[in-house]
Amino acid sequence: MTATEEPIIDPVLERVKTGIAAFDDLVMGGLPRGRTTIVGGTPGSGKTVFATQFLAHGITDLNEPGVFVTFEEPPAEIEVNMASFGWDLRGWREKSRLAFVDASPRNRDELVVGEFDLAGLLARILHAVKATKAKRIVLDSLTQLFDHFVADPTTVRRELLRTATALKKEGLTVLMTAERNSEYGDISRHRIEEFVADNVVILRNALERERRRRTIEVLKMRGSRHVEGEVPITLVENQGIVAVPLSSLRLEQQSSTKRVTSGIAELDGMTSGGFFRDSVTLVSGATGTGKTLLVTNFLAGGVAAGERALLVGYEESRGQLFRNARGWGVDFEAMEEDGKLKVVCLYPEAQSLPDHLLMIRELVEEFKPDRFAVDSLSALERIAPDTGFREFLISLTSFIKKREIAGLCTATNKSLVGGQSASEQHISTLTDSIILLRYIQEVDMMHRGLMVLKMRGSEHDKQIRRFTIDSSGMHLGEAFGGAPDVFGDAVVSEHRHE
Amino acid sequence: MTIENPPDPALRSTLRLYVAGDTPGARRALESRKILIEATAGEMDIEIVNILERPDLAETAGILATPTLSDESATPPRRMVGDISDTNQVLEYFGYRKKDTAL
Numbered sequence: 078m079t080a081t082e083e084p085i086i087d088p089v090l091e092r093v094k095t096g097i098a099a100f101d102d103l104v105m106g107g108l109p110r111g112r113t114t115i116v117g118g119t120p121g122s123g124k125t126v127f128a129t130q131f132l133a134h135g136i137t138d139l140n141e142p143g144v145f146v147t148f149e150e151p152p153a154e155i156e157v158n159m160a161s162f163g164w165d166l167r168g169w170r171e172k173s174r175l176a177f178v179d180a181s182p183r184n185r186d187e188l189v190v191g192e193f194d195l196a197g198l199l200a201r202i203l204h205a206v207k208a209t210k211a212k213r214i215v216l217d218s219l220t221q222l223f224d225h226f227v228a229d230p231t232t233v234r235r236e237l238l239r240t241a242t243a244l245k246k247e248g249l250t251v252l253m254t255a256e257r258n259s260e261y262g263d264i265s266r267h268r269i270e271e272f273v274a275d276n277v278v279i280l281r282n283a284l285e286r287e288r289r290r291r292t293i294e295v296l297k298m299r300g301s302r303h304v305e306g307e308v309p310i311t312l313v314e315n316q317g318i319v320a321v322p323l324s325s326l327r328l329e330q331q332s333s334t335k336r337v338t339s340g341i342a343e344l345d346g347m348t349s350g351g352f353f354r355d356s357v358t359l360v361s362g363a364t365g366t367g368k369t370l371l372v373t374n375f376l377a378g379g380v381a382a383g384e385r386a387l388l389v390g391y392e393e394s395r396g397q398l399f400r401n402a403r404g405w406g407v408d409f410e411a412m413e414e415d416g417k418l419k420v421v422c423l424y425p426e427a428q429s430l431p432d433h434l435l436m437i438r439e440l441v442e443e444f445k446p447d448r449f450a451v452d453s454l455s456a457l458e459r460i461a462p463d464t465g466f467r468e469f470l471i472s473l474t475s476f477i478k479k480r481e482i483a484g485l486c487t488a489t490n491k492s493l494v495g496g497q498s499a500s501e502q503h504i505s506t507l508t509d510s511i512i513l514l515r516y517i518q519e520v521d522m523m524h525r526g527l528m529v530l531k532m533r534g535s536e537h538d539k540q541i542r543r544f545t546i547d548s549s550g551m552h553l554g555e556a557f558g559g560a561p562d563v564f565g566d567a568v569v570s571e572h573r574h575e
Numbered sequence: 576m577t578i579e580n581p582p583d584p585a586l587r588s589t590l591r592l593y594v595a596g597d598t599p600g601a602r603r604a605l606e607s608r609k610i611l612i613e614a615t616a617g618e619m620d621i622e623i624v625n626i627l628e629r630p631d632l633a634e635t636a637g638i639l640a641t642p643t644l645s646d647e648s649a650t651p652p653r654r655m656v657g658d659i660s661d662t663n664q665v666l667e668y669f670g671y672r673k674k675d676t677a678l
Contacts, residue, residue, distance in 0.1 A: 183637055184651040191658025196595030197626055197638035204630030
């Protein structure tokens, strides 16, 4: 317990986990114990959910009871509202794991004259703390407290500071919510954070390109480091707030030296033995160059080697994908019946990117695949603002690598002959390998060419190989004789030999 | 100050003065309490609740601030928070009349 007279900057502050794993990573393991954190946000940004989750995690997972001081909704309403996140507040209350201090508006006449203090509030909180042996306290929200004593904000400020100090002295970790008027601007309406909070966290629910984008940001952590910037979050039934972790925090993935087949023997040859177990490969090419075929081979090759394979499709329906596969001699149906393959097709527009990410994560946790393909990322890119898409890619790649899953993503070029798609720009630095599929013109014939552009940690064939597609799939042939420009617009092999 | 629906004196019960221990504010409030009782010749009956000893009573009544003078028998309950030294104001607010005719 860090009950100290003065707020000493402890070199190693004990951390209190909030139950939002990716958020705890942002603040180096959790909220510092015995400190006060303000969570600011506009109405509907998820403040009460965050606060309740903080208590719920303590109660259910860490044997740390909590006290919920509500200035806004009556306890009965909070119990009902939070039930959808899977939190049994009522049950916990009955077992004295949770206590409410009900400071919600009641029907009464009140006249405030002259000086007062909030000793009543503090006495009630301490009483509840004693009854539950609480370690965590939530005050939701301070804005309503200020509204209650609207004529005297100075006193409320002073009394809040006194209350916070007293609670900290008891070693309690305090989370206070405060309402904001706008997503960007003053942290809270009454500038509470300036005098009472050791730490400031902001929840946002902003409208960006006609889409709601929920984020969490750590603004200030007294005496401790934190990760800067907004991190996407989403509200999930039976879970609460789920933050989408950024890979910048988790670049410590170990690199595997184990190889897995790409599903195409010749491609395995070009890559000195196949993809790495925990690597992500990007397949980029214009429409019709054979990306989905490569995906199909990748999945089939894994299943043939006894692996489990998962495909999330955003462009074609299951029927189309299965028909295509059959056309290349691959029987997806039989693989699914054997439980070795799972194909999930979704409309990109059906949900937001963080929700897509969560869904993929849930699918992966559930099916536990050894390899995983997304066809295509470009379809997802349509639905998101640039920043959101980049975050999504970072999260997705770090997630599948952490699980030691071999990943394959496709990106569609807008131009038929070359150039870069935006997803390529985002993902090329995040992926371990890049395979380009291109149309290449040779005199008066159009051929398909495949090239391994990059392969991290391995030798690879740098040639551009021609390939054909028939009823048994992809066949890699000889390298192109000339030097076609696979990046440029005019791709004419033999005429560009200078 | 105008008061709507002053409490019916017949239904009147004991008022409560919530204080938090022995603070200067609490001492002032306790002095004011004496003056109020004297001014109404005992008609105004005020029970003292030290919330540091009885936080449960503060919880039941929903007390946030101290000192608070509360009449729970009024509908809705009627409270005065802070300074209760202005006898006339307090009596009027809670619907009492001074017994001292010199007023």
